[in-house]
Amino acid sequence: MGEFKVHRVRFFDYMPSAIRAMAFNSHTERLALVRADGALEIFNFADHYFQEKVIPGQDGRAVEALCWVGQRLFSAGLNGEITEYDLENLRPRYTVEAYGGPIWTIGSNKQGTLLMVGCEDGTVKMFEILKERIQFQRNLERQKGRIVSLSWHPSGTLIAAGMMDMIRIFNAETGKEMQHDPESREVVVWSVAFLSDYTIISGDSAGKVQIWDGLTGTLVRTHLVTKWDVLCLSVSQDESSLIAGTSEGTVVQFQFISSTVDQQEEEWVRTRTFKNHSHDVRALAHTETAVVSGGMDTQLVVRPLLDKVEKNTQESAMRKIALPHRSLVCCAKKAGLLLFQFPDHLEVWRVGESDGHGEENTHTHTHTHTHTHYAYSALSPCGEWLAYSTVSSVRLYRLQYNNISITKVGCSTLTLLPLFSVSVIVHTALFINTIKCMSELALFFSSSYFQLDKLSIVAIETTVTIYGSVCLQLHCTVPIYSSCPTAIAIHPTTSHLVVVHADQQIFEYSLVQKEYTEWSRKLQKQGLHSLWLERDTPVTHVTFSLKNPAHIILHDMFMFCIIDQSLPLPESKTLLYNQMTLRSLPEQERIRHSHAFKICKNFKHVMCVSLLEDHSLVVVERPLLDMMSQLPAPVRQKKFAT
C-alpha cells in the first residue's frame, strides 16, 4: 500500500455545547437530547446509539426541558415558548407562546392528552394536545415563586411542583393547591418525581434527595448525596430504581429494596454511584437497562446497569458519545482546502504546502448567519463553490482566493425545504443538493451555472433512494436495510454506491446494474470480522482514492481504514488489526498475510479523513483533552485521597 503523507490537523476548534435536557421514549427507544445552543439530537438506542437526527439550534432559543408525547416531541425554554418539532423534516413544527415568562419545566400526563409547563410567574399552565397543535386549557392556582420542576402522578389526578423552598401538590382536575411540604430556607427544588404509590422524591440545591409521603406531606427519608446541588432525577419505568445527577458530576442510584435480607418492608436505599462526568450532570434518563447522563462536559454517557444486561458483552460496555455522528468537515480534494462547520460560522483552511512541521497556510472565512445555525455545509473539490443549509434555506457561494472574496450566487428561501444533506460532488460546475420534503423531492438550483448530470442520493432513516438529477426522476431505491446508513458515497469512476450502516455493515451497490456488487455479496456471505463489528463508533465519512479505484477510505472516531477491494477479505480467524504484524514481516511474506482492511489507529478523535488529489491524507483530529480544557472549572475536582 505504501507511504502516505498525512496532514495532521488539530486546529479545528470544534466545541459541542453543554447538554441541557433529555427525554427518553421507551416505545421507540429514542433519546431526545437538547444542548445549550438549542440544537436537538435524536439518538436511536435500538440502532447502536446512532445519532439519527439533528435539528440545529438558533440563537436566543435556550431550551430548558423536553417531553415526549407518544411520537411527538415538545420542548419549552426560557424564551417562554413551547415548541413541537417536526422530526420528519427536521425543523420546529410550530411554537406557542405560554405567556407566563420563562418556562422551566414541561411534562405530560400518562394518557398523552395534556401538557403542562411551569413558568417563572408561578403558574402551572395546562395545554390540551390536539392532533396538529396544542391549545391552552387553564392555569393551576398561581404560586408566589417560580415553578422549577413538575411531576404528574401516573393516575393523572395529582401534580407535584418543585419551587423555591417548597413542594406543592395540586389537584390536576380542580387546579387547587392541596398541600405543601416546606423545605428549609433558600433551597431550589430542582427536580421532583411523583411515583404511583404517592411517594414524592425531590432533588434540591442543598444536595439532598428527599423522599416524601405525597398523601400526608411528611418527610420519610433524607439522603445527603453531595455538598452541591442535585440537579436532576429520573425514575425507571417500573419505579424500582431512581437516579440523581449532581453538580459534582456523579450520578447516584437508589433502589426500592429491603435494606436487610430478612426485612420485608422495602425502602429507597442508596446503592451505586457513577462518576462519568467532570462537570454538572444536567440531564438524566433511566432506560430499562442503562443510566443515560449528560451535562456541562458535553458528553453523552450511556452506562449499562450490570444487573440488567449480560456481562462482558457489547451491550454491557459503557459508551461515551463525545463527537457528532456526522461530518462537520468537508475537504476539497483538488484544492487542498478544508471547510470546518461551526454552529454559527464556517471556516476554510488551506493545508500546508511544505513538508515542514507545523506550517499552516490558511485562509479563514467566517460567515455569521443570522439567528439560525448551520445544518450542513459542503465545498466543491476545486474549492470554488461553497454551499450550506440551515433549517430553512440553502445557500451557494463562490469563493475567490487571490483576493479573498465571497459572492453569493444562489439562495433558496423556500421554507418547505428541510434538508438532509448538501453535497457538492465531483466537478466544479456541478452542484447537487438533495432535498426531501415529505413525499416530493425538490431540487434547488438557482442559477445556470450548474449542469446536472449526476445522481443524487437521499437517505431517510433506513431507506436509501437514488434520484437522477437531470430530470429528477427516481433512479432506483437501494434495498432497505434494518440499520441506519451512517455514511454514503458514490464512487466517481465506477458509480458504485458505498453505504456504511450503524451496525457497521458495508454495502456496495452498483447504480448501473441496480444491484449489489460482487464484492458486496462476497462480503455479506463471508461476514465482516467480529472485531470490526464490535467497534462502537459509527463510520462517518466514506471517500475514494482517485488513483486506485479499488480503494475505499472510511473512518470512525478512533481509526481510519483503507479497504483494498482487490485483496482477500479477512477471515474470522485472521488478525484484523494487522499493521504491526505486517511491519515486522519481510516484504515477500506481507502479501500472504495482508487482507483488504488496512486499519490505521495512529489517530484519535478523528473528525475527518480524506485523500487529497496528490495522494496525501488529511486527518482532522479534535482531541478530547483539548475540548475538556475549554470547559469551565468544575465545582469539585477529585484530588488524591480526598
Added chain:
Amino acid sequence: MAALYEGYTLCGLVPGQTLTNSGIQGIEAERDSDHVVVTDSTRSVTLYKVSDQKPLSSWTVKQGQTLTCPAVYNSQTEEYVVVSDNKVIRIWKDEDILLDKAFKATVSSDVWRVHCLPGGEPVVLFQRGAVRLLDSLLSAPQQPIEEVLAQEEAIRWSTNIVADSQQFVIFTTEQKGDSFLYLHRLNPNTLQRYRLEREEPGLSPLSFSASYRDKHICLLYLYPNGHVYQSVVSVRGLGGDEGAQALPLPRSLLLGLPVGEGLLEAASAQLLDEAHVAVVGVPHPSAGAGKDFLCIWNTNFQTLQAGKEMAGKIYGQLWTFSNKLFIPHGKTLSVIPYECPKSSLASALGKLNNGFINISVNVIIYGFFSLLTQRTNRKTQSAPSLTVDQVLDFTKTAPVEEVQREVEGLLSRADIQDLQPLVGQLASMLVSRSLADPAFYTPSTLAQLVHTQSLCHSVCPDLVLLALERRDFFLCQLCLQFFPDIPEAVTCACLKAFISMPDTEAEKLSLEPDSVSFMETLIARERAPVGLQNGFSSTSTDQDCSDALGGGGRVVIKTGEEDKEKSSTPPEPICPVGLHKAVLLNEVLLTAYSDTFLLPHLKDLSSQHVVLFLQYLQFLYLKYSQDASPQMHGLRSPSLTQIMDWVCMVLDAHFTVLVMTPEAKGLLVNLHSFVKSQVRLVSELGKIEGSLQELNKMKVKKDVGQYSIEIIELF
C-alpha cells in the same frame, strides 16, 4: 574513618620573620616517636618531647652563621647532624652543650640537605645534585663533588627512603618551568631522572610527599590549582639505563581539591597511608573560601574524612611523624594527633544483604564520631560521666551477677545514643576479662550489649570468637545478625562451628524466635501443587535430577535406585539438618561477605561438612523453588540469590574434593540441574528484555502541535 584529635601547641614561632616564612626550617624525628628536632630558619636547633610540649635542649650557632639545612638525628650513632652556611657540616651529641665546640667539617660544594632515616645512614645531598654518604664524605671532606644538574636546574624538595634495605634519595628539581624527579639509589649508585607531566603553564608543584609500599615508590604532589597527583615508580626497574634520558613519569589524579578563589599559594599535601592524605592550606569544601584548614581526605572514595580550622596564617608546611601532624600556623607550631583506621567501607565492596549497607556504615561512622567527641569531652569536662566510669571500673573486678545488674541498670538509665561509645568500652572490657578469666562469662549482658546495635565487630573483635569458644551460639547469632563488619574468617569459623555441632546440642539452644519461626514454617509448609519460581520446577526438570531430588538429604545414595522408579512424583525434600542448626546456618548465609576473602577460609571445611552444607543449601533452594513466596517479609530469611551465591562459592572452594567424593555425586548432578534451570531462566529473561525496551520506547508520546505533516506507512 580518619579523624583529627584536639591539637596542642609545641612551641611558639619566632616573631619578626617575613610573612611568608614560618620561621621553621624543618622538623625531624628523634630517637622515638615522642621526640622531634626542630630547626628554625636562622640559628637554632631544639629538641622537644612532644607529649610534654617542652624543649629538652637547644643548640645555637654563632651570630653571623646560619643553619642552611634542618638538623637530623642519626639514631645509630646518637648524633645530630646539621649544615651551617651551606658548606660546614656539624655533628654533635646530646651531651654537647655548645655547638661551636662540636665536630665541624667543611666540604667543597654547597649542601642542600642531610637526610637520615631511623636505622639508615645519613646521606648528604648537594645543591648540584650529587649524593654522598656522610661517612664517606667525612673521610675526605674536600673531595671533588660532581655536578649532576643542568645549569638552571635547582632542587625544590628532597627526601630519602629505605626500601628493602636499599636506601634511596629522592629529589625534585625545576628547570625553566619543567619539573623533574631524581631517584638516586645508594650502594650501588644509580640515578634515574623522570620528567613530570606539565600541569597548566606556569604552575609547578607546591608540595611533594613520598612513600614506599609494595616495592614501589609513591610520589604525591599538589599543584596550586588543587590537583593532587600520584606517580608510582617501581623500585625494581631502576638502574637499567643510567639517567641519561628523562623518562616521562606517568601520573594519576588522586584528588581535585576545592581551591576557592584563585590558586593555592601556601599549601601542602602529605601521604598518611595508602588511602589518606592530609592537606593543609586548602579551603574546606563546606566552609567557604578560607584556606586555613587542615583536612584529611580519603583518596579511594574522594571523601573528606576530617577537617579542622587552624587559627592564623598557614605557611604551607606540614610534617607527619607517628600519627601526629606538625603544622606551623599563626605564631605557633601545633601538633595534631590523627587516626586513619582501615576504612570500614571495605565491607561495602563485599556482598551485603538487602540494603543493610547504609545503616551499618552509618553506625560505624556515627559510633566513631561519638567515641571521639566523648573522649574529647571527657578531657575537658569529666564531671558528668563519673558514674559511667565507675561502672567501667566495676566491671573489671566485680562478680558476674553484679556486673550483669550494673550494666543492665546503666543501659536502662540513659539514652542509647549517648551510650554508644560506652557500650563499646563495656563490651571490650567484658570480653577481655572473659578471655583472661575462664570462670568469668556474662552471656546475657553481652547479648544485651549486642542488642543495642551500637556494637560492631571492629569495636571488640574478640567477641564472636569468645562466643564460639564458650559455645554461646545465641550470642553468635546475634553478632552475625547485628554486626555489619564481621570478617570472612570469623564468618567461616562460625559456619564451621555450626555445621559440626551435633543436632542434639543444637536443639537445646534457645535462639532468636523470628528466625526459628521462619525455618519452622519453611520445613512444615505443605508443598504447593505446582511451584515454579525463577524458572526452576522440580517436577518438570530432566529425569537425571530426579534421583537426587528424591533423596534431598543424606539419604540420597541409599534411596537413589528406588527413587528413579517413582520419578514422576518426587517426594518432599527433607531438611538435612535440625531446626536450630538450620537457623544458625541461615544466619551465616545472611551475613555480608566478599567472595575473594571468603573463599580461602571456606577451604578449611572438611568434605563431610561441605556435603552436608551443600545438601542444606539444596534443600533451601528446592523449598524456595516450590513455594511461590517463602520469603516472608520481616523474617530473617536468606534470599534465593544469597543461597545460590553460597552454593557457587562452596563448589568453587571444594570442587576437586567433591568430584572425588562418591557421596557427592548425586548432589552435584542435582546442582547442575539448578544451574541449567537458572541459565534457561536468564535466557528467557533476556528475550523478554528486548521486547520490554521496545515497549518503553513506544510509550513516549510526542506532543503534536496544532498542525503537522507526518509520514505513515500502511502495509
